[in-house]
Amino acid sequence: MRDLIEYFRRKALDVICADEPVAGLLHEFAERLQAALPHAVVGITVLDKPGLSFRHAIFPSLPASFSDLIANKPFDGARRGSCGLAVLHGTAYEVTDIATDQRMKPEWRKLMQAHGLQSVLSTPAIGADGLPHGAISASFRGAIDLGDEQRSAIGEAASLCAQLARYSRSREARELLLGELDHRIRNLFSSVGAVANLTLRGHPDPLDFQRVLGSRLVIMARAHALAVSPVETSLDVLLSEALAPYSSDFQIRCVGPDITLAKEAAAALALTIHELATNARKYGALSVTGGNIEVLWSIALSPDDGGGEVFNLSWSESGGPAVSPPSRRGFGSRTVSSSVRSAFDGHAQVQYLPAGIVCNISAPLSARFGYLSGAAA
Secondary structure, eight states: OHHHHHHHHHHHHHHHHTTOOSHHHHHHHHHHHHHHOTTSEEEEEEEOTTSSSEEEEEOTTSOHHHHHHHBTOOOOSSOBOHHHHHHHHTSOEEESOTTTOTTBOHHHHHHHHHTTOOEEEEEEEEOTTSOEEEEEEEEESSSOOOOHHHHHHHHHHHHHHHHHHHHHHHHHHHHHHHHHHHHHHHHHHHHHHHHHHHHHHHOOSHHHHHHHHHHHHHHHHHHHHHTTOSSOEEHHHHHHHHHHHHHTTSEEEEEOOOEEEOHHHHHHHHHHHHHHHHHHHHHSGGGSTTOEEEEEEEEEEOSSTTOOEEEEEEEEEESSSOOOOOSSOOHHHHHHHHHHHHHHSOEEEEEEETTEEEEEEEEEOSTTTEEETTSOO
16 A cells, blocks of 8 residues: 555645646545555545535545535534544544444434445544644444554555645635736726726815825725735724725724734635625615615624634625625625635625625634634634
8 A cells, every 4th residue: 555655645746746636636546545445435535724524525435425415514513424523633533333433423324324334444634734634534344454554554645635635725725816816906996996986076176186086095005905914903903994995985884892803814804895895886885875884793602512602793785776686606705705714714694685785704703713802812
């Protein structure tokens, strides 16, 4: 097996140097590992960035429906499947009797039993950063049949999977960044034109127009800088900066507790507020006189068994044109969803109500998001 792993290590280097996607290589790796362990049912799972679900679940000897039930399904509480538990604890997870192991969720036990699986060893794919990025599982229709050398080789294979997973997410983040850059540049030209027209209506005198427009463009530049700022910032400052270009012409209300945001969270929320404000300027409450925006946020106890605190934010528009759902999901809405999810395990939901758009964002109040100002970071 070590020759096989070394062969795929070289192939992985070729894929990375060529800047190619890794999904095909992972499938081939899983198939070859399966062939090298004929008595086992081998599977490779790869985490998405937040560690909330598996973006890939590859089980060559099982029907595709098995992988479909695992991939892109959120983890729920501490009781997960064997791969999820290996990732959760960061150590190899061994189950000698799947039917009776209460650490696994009942649906995972039933799923594995339906395919005749009785035992499993799941090994987390730990990266150089010390974090799990997925897992390799070896399941058996009888007792676990692995020697020490095979277990060690599976650990090496898991480390290679971790490297591929980190590369894959870096590649995806770069593509998202390039797409966002193109999108933001287009919106920048549109926003500058709209702000200029708005300023001209309220300040027709040339000198007054020049002064007001100049100050508004400076404010827009500050709002943009929040998205790439290397330092922590507070949520109320972020909102004030991002919405300042519209505050003198529209009713904008922002209310909530003092929260200091982590860097990635500030960048994601800056992008999110920028997208919402851009949409409101084009089609919503910021496109007509008399429009209103209300942003409210709070901290509440999580309703889940695990407890903890949850951040909730609501963006509500009113006084604008009648709203109807779009025919397709645009880049902006995809950016909002993916940004908050990747940056701080957040969830965004946009409702197109007749009175105006409502966007609700929720996330665990964790170190990845930020902390209540005055509390320990």
